[in-house]
Structures are given as C-alpha cells and as structure tokens.
Amino acid sequence: MTESLGELGLSLLLTYGAPALAFFLLVGAAGLPVPASLILVAAGAFARQEFMDWRLAALWGLTGVALGDSLGFGIGRFLTRGRVRDFLEQSPHWETARETFNSQGGASIYFSRFLFTALAVPVNLLAGGSRYPFGKFFLFMFLGESTWVFLYGGLGYAFGSQWELVSEFLSNFGGLALGIALLAAAIFLWRRNQRLGVESA
C-alpha cells in the first residue's frame, strides 16, 4: 500500500463527493487520526473548480462533523459512568476542573474547533465526561464547526488549484497557535503563583 491516508481521502472525495467529506469529518471529529482539515481545504478547491457544489459540501461537511463531535461527547459520557465516575468524584481536582469547564467551557468548545484543532477531541471527551449540558455543547460546537468549515473551505475555494500551499500553512498555524496558548498558560500560572505567594507571605 503506497497511498497515504490523505491521498486515499482525497481520492475518495473525488470519487464519492460530499458524502465522503462528511465521512472523513465525522471520523476525524470522533477521534480517529484522519487529515480532516486537508480534506476540507481540498473540498473548497474542488468547489472552485466546479467539481463539487459548495452548498452541498458545506451541508454534508457540517452534518458529518456535528455527528462526530456528538459521538465524542457521548464516548466521554459513557467512559465516566459507574465506578469511574465514583472514583473521579472523590478527587477535589476533578470537581474543580468540572466546575471550571461548566462555567467557561463554551469558549474552549468554540475555539478548539478551528483554532486549537488538536484539542477538539479531548474537549469533546471532557465535555461529555464532566456532564456539560449537551444542548450548550451542541450550540458552541456547531458555531465553531461552522466557522471551521467556512473558513478552511473558503480558503481552499479562494486559493483554488494552489490549495495544497494553504493547507500546509493552516496545519502548521494550528500547531503554532497551540504553542502560544501553552506559553500563555505557563505565564498565567506563574503570575498566579507569584501573587498567591505574596498574599500568603
């Protein structure tokens, strides 16, 4: 087998059209390592080349990714029931994390769809596991995924036959954004600890 997963995905996208896009976005959102962003940018370019109807592609793509995210949410909820739930609920850290996520989870869900895409699957699991309300999760997830589908697909459409260049840039930009977020988190924790140290002294 000489084809990579990306090549196989692109070939299936050309053969089966928008339903193949929905399939790849669904399995990617559910947690399988498929190059969903690459396939989405390519779909935008294929729409520019009149090989695919962009409205149909957007509809199928959004349906697929919303189902995949909901599946991830369900897996998170399923994995944290029974004894696992009892064990987690004994930990004060889990309770704090759960409360924090319940109060500020909307932004995490929204931005992890298109900016910090590497965090999308863990956020789905965390949302499901922390008993975040499904209606709220669906709303923020759908808004974020709509941004992702129209932004990435739109860039593919704008760059047309040169979509591979924009896809390469976007995949690296996601990693860069995650790095900046980690640095910001480190600085935030450092400053908070400094402040707590001063207050307790």
Next chain:
Amino acid sequence: MRKLSLPKNWVQVLLLLLGLALVVFFGLRAGRAFFHLRGGDFHPEKPNPQDIRGWMTPAYLSKAFRLPPDYLYEKLGIPAAGNEKRSLQEINRTYYPDQPGYVLTRTREVIIEYQQERPPRPPNPPEAPSPP
C-alpha cells in the same frame, strides 16, 4: 542518597518547554509555508500539470484541465468505462503493474502536450460600439 523530586512549579516549566518547542517547530514551518504562498505565482484558476498527483482521477483532471473526456484514456491506452472515478495510482496498478509511476508521468506529458497544441484562447476584446 539525595532523593530526586520534581521542582515545585513543574507544571509551568513543562508548559513553557512544550509551548516553546511547538512555537519554534510550527512557527518555522508556518513561516516557510506563508512565504511560499506570498512568493508563488498565484493562479487559482489555472492548475499546473506538475501539481498532478496519483490520487487524482481522470474525471477530475478532465474538468480541472478542460480536456475532452476521452482524450486522456486514448493517450494512456486504457478504456474509459470504469476508469473515470479511479485514481491514477489504481489505474497504474491495473494496467501497468510493471511500470510504477508510468500513468502519473504520462498524464503530465499528455496534459502539457494538449495545452501546447491548444493554448487557451485569449479573452474576447470588448466589442466596438456600433455606429448610430
């Protein structure tokens, strides 16, 4: 013997190191991709035959390069039926198993030949106003 222990603020140190590694690695790659994007000859409507890949299908190439549907099959020496939606890699495996990469190379040549034989027409000049 002295017991090894993690520094007090190990979470911040870990986040800082991981963040720096990601920023350097992906920052350089994103910067390079950005300069490729800016420096490239930008023709979104005009695909380059050198960008043809093994995952592309004859139906797609026909549309993207505006080729007559049967032109590519004829030049590759393969039937049209059943091959429209197969990738060039699959076609190569089926018809030329002893020549890996042949179909991809030949497709690029065929499209370049086609473009040279039939260069794209210049846009129509604006019509002169008719005399009153």
